[in-house]
Amino acid sequence: MSTETSTALRVPKTELHIHIEGALEPELTFALAERNGITLPYAGVEELRGKYEFGDLQSFLDLYYTGMNVLRSAADFTELADGYLARAAAQGVRHAEIFFDPQAHTTRGVALETVLDGLEASLSSSEHRFGISTELIACFLRDRGSEEASRMLDELLEHRQRIIGIGLDSAELGHPPGDFATVFSRARQAGLRLVAHAGEEGPADYVWQALDVLGVERVDHGVRALDDPELVSRLARDRIPLTVCPLSNVRLRGVANLREHSLPRLVDAGVLATINSDDPSYFGGYVGDNFRAIERELGFDEAALREFARNSVEASFLRDSRREQLLAEIEST
Ligand SMILES: Nc1ncnc2[nH]cnc12
Numbered sequence: 176m177s178t179e180t181s182t183a184l185r186v187p188k189t190e191l192h193i194h195i196e197g198a199l200e201p202e203l204t205f206a207l208a209e210r211n212g213i214t215l216p217y218a219g220v221e222e223l224r225g226k227y228e229f230g231d232l233q234s235f236l237d238l239y240y241t242g243m244n245v246l247r248s249a250a251d252f253t254e255l256a257d258g259y260l261a262r263a264a265a266q267g268v269r270h271a272e273i274f275f276d277p278q279a280h281t282t283r284g285v286a287l288e289t290v291l292d293g294l295e296a297s298l299s300s301s302e303h304r305f306g307i308s309t310e311l312i313a314c315f316l317r318d319r320g321s322e323e324a325s326r327m328l329d330e331l332l333e334h335r336q337r338i339i340g341i342g343l344d345s346a347e348l349g350h351p352p353g354d355f356a357t358v359f360s361r362a363r364q365a366g367l368r369l370v371a372h373a374g375e376e377g378p379a380d381y382v383w384q385a386l387d388v389l390g391v392e393r394v395d396h397g398v399r400a401l402d403d404p405e406l407v408s409r410l411a412r413d414r415i416p417l418t419v420c421p422l423s424n425v426r427l428r429g430v431a432n433l434r435e436h437s438l439p440r441l442v443d444a445g446v447l448a449t450i451n452s453d454d455p456s457y458f459g460g461y462v463g464d465n466f467r468a469i470e471r472e473l474g475f476d477e478a479a480l481r482e483f484a485r486n487s488v489e490a491s492f493l494r495d496s497r498r499e500q501l502l503a504e505i506e507s508t
């Protein structure tokens with residue numbers, strides 16, 4: 176193993192773009208299906224894994240929403256989060272701001288409280304057990320529209336102290352951020368932090384809307400911003416972070432292969448880019464694997480990997496003392 180490779184795995188990481196439902200590994204899918212009396216249409220783990228070939232975002236989402244149907248009880252969510260934390264810890268993660276999709280559960284009869292109770296049962300002791308501090312960000316499913324998002328926000332506000340912010344995800348094309356202006360404005364008034372997926376498959380204009388209509392503090396993905404030089408200048412000037420997910424972009428065919436990824440051009444333009452896993456079980460790797468992939472395929476060296484790790488601390492919603500602690504750890508690793 177080269178020194179660079181070990182840095183990719185060892186450098187202390189802050190992960191800002193991870194969907195907990197996307198950390199559902201096929202082994203756990205089968206275990207939970209058995210526990211919950213659900214028959215899966217696959218002979219076994221390998222057959223399910225073999226389905227993880229995607230043509231675009233929607234083909235992934237179809238499998239992602241079907242897969243999470245095995246999550247029923249609070250204990251299921253606890254096991255899901257425990258599995259993520261164990262694998263993330265092995266790849267150097269020290270802080271994670273974790274997305275979950277409340278509507279993907281409530282619309283199939285699993286209560287928001289069950290989801291939150293289950294996740295919290297794991298996350299509340301993650302710093303002690305895994306050395307990973309965590310926060311939760313609830314994402315609205317943009318393809319289900321703003322009225323349902325607004326009702327979900329009402330429900331989330333009953334649990335205001337259990338989440339740090341809100342996000343926007345799911346099928347992007349045809350569902351511009353601007354549709355969610357009122358929901359995001361209400362969330363801001365409640366003191367929630369704001370992020371949104373934009374510019375993953377959708378155009379640069381969706382990134383502008385995320386910034387200027389929703390007022391987000393970070394843009395999730397945002398790689399299509401490169402189509403618009405003025406937007407790139409704005410992101411760089413205002414140090415608006417992008418949570419880039421390299422392996423995800425390749426697996427969802429946003430880019431033909433990693434060597435053609437826009438990450439080096441974004442970095443050269445001065446954009447605050449961070450490296451993340453998105454849906455690690457589905458896209459062939461956790462965040463350390465993403466670090467390793469950009470090192471190998473894009474030639475980012477050890478200093479650049481450390482810079483990405485520092486960028487994520489800067490882009491996080493961490494309190495100052497933990498921020499300083501993580502920055503010191505990055506320097507001394
Ligand atoms: N990459 C992604 N884009 C949009 N919505 C998602 N939900 C889970 N992963 C997603």
Ligand SMILES: [Zn+2]
Binds near residue numbers: 344372395453
């Ligand atoms: Zn995502």
